[in-house]
Amino acid sequence: MAGFNQFNTNTSTTRVDLFLHHVINSDMTARDKDMELGADVVLHRLLFDLVSDENGQLADGMPSSFTLRQRQKIGIICKSIEMMYQCSKKQVDKSFQRIGMDLLDVFSVVLSTQLRIHNGYRARAMNTDAQQLPDLPHSYLKDGGRRDSTIKSLTRAICSFARVKSATTAMAVHGQLITLLEAIVECSKGTISFESQHNALWILANVACGKTNALYILSTNKRLIHTLTRAASDPANIVEQNNLNTCRSHCFQAVQVQRTALRCILNFSFVEKAADQMVSRGDFLSAICQILTLPTEPFRNSGRIHEVIVQIKHYSTGIMYNLSNTSSDLNKELLYGFEQGRVMLSLRDAANNGDAVVQRKATSTMANLIRFNRIQVVWPRYG
Numbered sequence: 001m002a003g004f005n006q007f008n009t010n011t012s013t014t015r016v017d018l019f020l021h022h023v024i025n026s027d028m029t030a031r032d033k034d035m036e037l038g039a040d041v042v043l044h045r046l047l048f049d050l051v052s053d054e055n056g057q058l059a060d061g062m063p064s065s066f067t068l069r070q071r072q073k074i075g076i077i078c079k080s081i082e083m084m085y086q087c088s089k090k091q092v093d094k095s096f097q098r099i100g101m102d103l104l105d106v107f108s109v110v111l112s113t114q115l116r117i118h119n120g121y122r123a124r125a126m127n128t129d130a131q132q133l134p135d136l137p138h139s140y141l142k143d144g145g146r147r148d149s150t151i152k153s154l155t156r157a158i159c160s161f162a163r164v165k166s167a168t169t170a171m172a173v174h175g176q177l178i179t180l181l182e183a184i185v186e187c188s189k190g191t192i193s194f195e196s197q198h199n200a201l202w203i204l205a206n207v208a209c210g211k212t213n214a215l216y217i218l219s220t221n222k223r224l225i226h227t228l229t230r231a232a233s234d235p236a237n238i239v240e241q242n243n244l245n246t247c248r249s250h251c252f253q254a255v256q257v258q259r260t261a262l263r264c265i266l267n268f269s270f271v272e273k274a275a276d277q278m279v280s281r282g283d284f285l286s287a288i289c290q291i292l293t294l295p296t297e298p299f300r301n302s303g304r305i306h307e308v309i310v311q312i313k314h315y316s317t318g319i320m321y322n323l324s325n326t327s328s329d330l331n332k333e334l335l336y337g338f339e340q341g342r343v344m345l346s347l348r349d350a351a352n353n354g355d356a357v358v359q360r361k362a363t364s365t366m367a368n369l370i371r372f373n374r375i376q377v378v379w380p381r382y383g
Contacts, residue, residue: 016046023080031087040084040095044103047077051109058109074110075150082153085160092160096167101174104161107154108176114151115183148193151184155199162206171203172213175220178204185261186227189236194253198260201231205264214271225268225277232261233287255308262315269322279323279331285338289346291316292362295353310355317350317361324368332372344369 023031023039031039050073052058081103085092158177161167171177184192184200204224208214218224231237237258268274278284291312299306320343324335335343344366351362 020076020080024076024083026083028087031084032091034084035087035091035095040081040103041099043077043081043084044099044106047074047081047110048102048106050074050077051106058105075153078110078150078153078157082156085157089163093164093166096161096164096170100161100167101170104158104171104174104177107158108174108180111151111154111180111184112176114148115180115187148196151196152193152199155181155184155196155203158203159199162203168207168209169213171207172210172216178207178217178221178224182221182224182227185231194257197231198253198257201228201257201260201264204228205260205267208264208267211270214268214274218268218271218274225265225274226281228261228265228268229278229281229284232258232265233281233283234258237261238287238290252305252308255305255312259308259312259315262312262319266315266318266322269319272326272328275323275326275331276328278319279328279334282338285335285343288316288320289339289342292320292346292350313350313354314357314361317347317354317358317365320347321361321365321368324365329372332369336369336372 019039019042023034023043026034048058050070085095158171158181161171181200181204185197185204187197204217208217234257237254265278269278294309294313296306296309296313299309320335324332326332347362347366351359351366354362
């Protein structure tokens with residue numbers, strides 16, 4: 001596969017298929033070499049030529065007249081891109097500097113179309129007025145599995161970009177991408193795969209790691225906090241001991257979604273504007289209180305589920321600390337008085353029964369709220 005610089009999109013179908021097969025089945029060492037030879041540029045061009053119009057411009061979605069073979073080809077190319085970026089972090093960084101933003105533009109076109117057909121999300125994803133779905137061939141509407149596979153492949157590829165610090169800043173200012181990721185998170189359960197939603201949350205969490213990134217994202221995506229808090233407070237994602245024994249795999253998926261949603265919220269909670277929105281969400285505060293009082297001991301023999309639940313408690317206490325540490329007196333008053341002191345009771349329970357990290361954050365949060373309200377309380381005794 002040497003000499004990708006001589007490879008172009010007019011190459012015969014057989015050679016293109018061989019190239020895609022090579023990319024999908026090669027190992028990391030081979031992918032690093034292929035990246036050096038420009039395989040990422042070829043894959044970008046192959047996908048661009050398929051989804052662009054006759055003038056070589058990207059529209060806001062792919063044509064509905066695509067044949068089954070064209071849709072299959074797009075899916076295979078997206079899978080190839082996903083596998084290509086399972087290479088070294090250094091090569092991912094280099095590739096993003098070369099074609100990252102152009103590739104994200106193409107990804108956005110494909111994702112917007114998949115979401116529009118998959119769940120009627122065109123209006124939500126593209127920030128346009130609600131429209132009815134266009135007339136499409138019956139085979140297109142039935143082809144849900146392949147569409148979701150394409151979404152998974154693209155979100156996995158974007159996850160590779162989100163591992164690179166230099167790429168997250170550029171991704172934060174790509175408004176269409178962030179909106180589409182939000183739309184994936186917002187899809188109702190059962191209409192899109194768990195992995196696609198989890199990937200979208202993971203990307204958002206990584207991109208929001210920097211406060212500057214978080215500020216920019218929030219300035220252009222007004223409903224993002226609402227979407228994230230709803231995902232974190234979804235009762236289906238809150239695991240209890242009695243449903244752990246019924247379906248362990250489902251429970252693990254649920255706690256993974258909640259953990260990543262809370263990590264994302266934790267990163268945004270450093271921004272006061274976001275903290276104001278979080279405090280106003282009663283369902284979110286109620287879910288946090290439930291997490292803080294959730295004992296971890298019953299899950300100790302549950303393997304990775306126990307580890308994830310411990311992390312969930314860490315993120316939850318971190319969020320509560322950030323919310324109590326804002327300059328807004330109203331936020332502190334709302335937290336202190338929420339459901340007749342439920343937040344304080346939950347924090348006290350966490351401080352008594354949690355590990356060292358939870359204890360430290362819980363007591364600091366209580367101190368912030370007590371200091372504001374000038375009320376004397378009996379501090380919990382540890383041990």
